[in-house]
Amino acid sequence: MAGPRRYKLLCPISRALDHIGDRWALLILRDLHAGPARFSELQTGLAGIAPNLLTERLQQLTADGLVEKRQADHGVTLYALTDLGRRSRDMLFELAMFGGRFPPDEDIRRPGNLRTIAVTLSSACQRVAPRYSNLVAQIEVDGEAFTLSVDNGSVEMLYATATSPDVTMRTSYEPMIAAAEGELPMNEFVERHVELIAHTPRKDAELMQLLGDAMQLFDTET
Amino acid sequence: MAGPRRYKLLCPISRALDHIGDRWALLILRDLHAGPARFSELQTGLAGIAPNLLTERLQQLTADGLVEKRQADHGVTLYALTDLGRRSRDMLFELAMFGGRFPPDEDIRRPGNLRTIAVTLSSACQRVAPRYSNLVAQIEVDGEAFTLSVDNGSVEMLYATATSPDVTMRTSYEPMIAAAEGELPMNEFVERHVELIAHTPRKDAELMQLLGDAMQLFDTET
DNA sequence: CGGGATCCGTTACGATACTG
DNA sequence: CAGTATCGTAACGGATCCCG
Helix, strand or coil, rough: CCCCCCCCEECCCHHHHHHHHCCCCEEEHHCCCCCCEEEEHHHCCCCCCCCCHHHHHHHHHHHHHCEEECCCCCCCEEECCCCHHHHCCCHHHHHHHHCCCCCCCCEEEECCCCHHHHHHHHHHHHHHHHHHCCCEEEEEECCCCEEEEECCCCCEEEECCCCCEEEEECCCHHHHHHHHCCCCCCCHHHHHHCCEEEEEHHHHHHEEEEEEEHHHCCCCCC | CCCCCCECCCCCHHHHHHHHHHCCHHHHHHHHCCCECCCHHHHCCCCCCCHHHHHHHHHHHHHCEEEEEEEEEEEEEEEEEEEHHHHHHHHHHHHHHHHCCCCCCCCEEEECCHHHHHHHHHHHHHHHHHHHEEEEEEEEEEEEEEEEEEEEEEEEEECCCCCCCCEEEEEEEHHHHHHHHHCCCCHHHHHEEEEECCCCCCHHHHHHHHHHHHHHCCCCCC
């Protein structure tokens, strides 16, 4: 009796799980939403995944058409989402909305890098983006830089520095999480833990409103 | 080192997976969205889950506040979703939308019962419901009865017979799935494989339009 | 008969060590 | 840096048995 553990049912939910239900698979997709990544970047971001498992998962995801392997300069190999892989975004967002309802475990490990938070943030921003105009922001969290771009209602957040951002924002991980969890009031977070530099007038306020609206989606009041 | 395999990261996606990421867990939630169920109903619906695993998962889901155990008449025990458990609906829908993009496996097993399809259908109907007025339908698929109710834009689909439906619809599994997969044109499906009885005028046509709109969400064209 | 508990073989995962 | 190889452990799968 060989073969991997698959449900082999017609139901689209079990079909999804047959492709991304294995351990780590969804978290690999999650981190790749922050942009193409090296093997080692994924490994550190996933905080302790065994390298053989990462290899195995990447192969499976590639075979399923969700991920592709690219050769970049200097012999560097990059893993990137395919179009199909990018379609997992809404699903990951709903997963995040659901997971946010559970209290965090007592003994939490900090992720090896902050790629992990990019999809959650960008897909949350996506939901509220129609109310905002275009914008390119560089967000630095404890020295790790993201580029958040809002372009005609479509939002993307990459794990990279921006070339000519409208606004630069600097903060650190713990207070940002505390604000997202609702433990720290938004205005206090902004005043005490955020440094903002607007290179385009008013874009700083716009960015903060966007992020505030996005974080509100995770309020578990209703 | 003991303890179950949990990520223990703060990220809401991994937090969700720490609660519903184990094998079968999401499929149990899925089937419970069709209404309270007995142990044995779940067991047959999940087509071959080992009873010890079902026990273990139900305990975990109960401990996590997603499922509750009820004592019904004649000493019957029922498992039902809690409010928190019902919140998994949108997530399951996005999972279904994503899973629908993969071609079905060659050797598929038919599910032990049709509870499995209730959430997928009802959450799809939920998306298009604002365009429809109130309605109670009994849908019978190969003799298994569902009650679909649209009430002020809120949709529910239970694995039970309806008391006084506006319309009764009879069909069978294979053509219905073929229609949902886009392999069978909707009009041909309706004409050749659906029997409709309207107890309230026009409600038959309304039901079919609702279902047609809902199924269109799974078209993978875009 | 429904609702499990127990047992045991198999598979997947986790940790570490090693290599091109 | 990007993996491969090995091995102990935990989770799963299937069957059987038990109890109200």
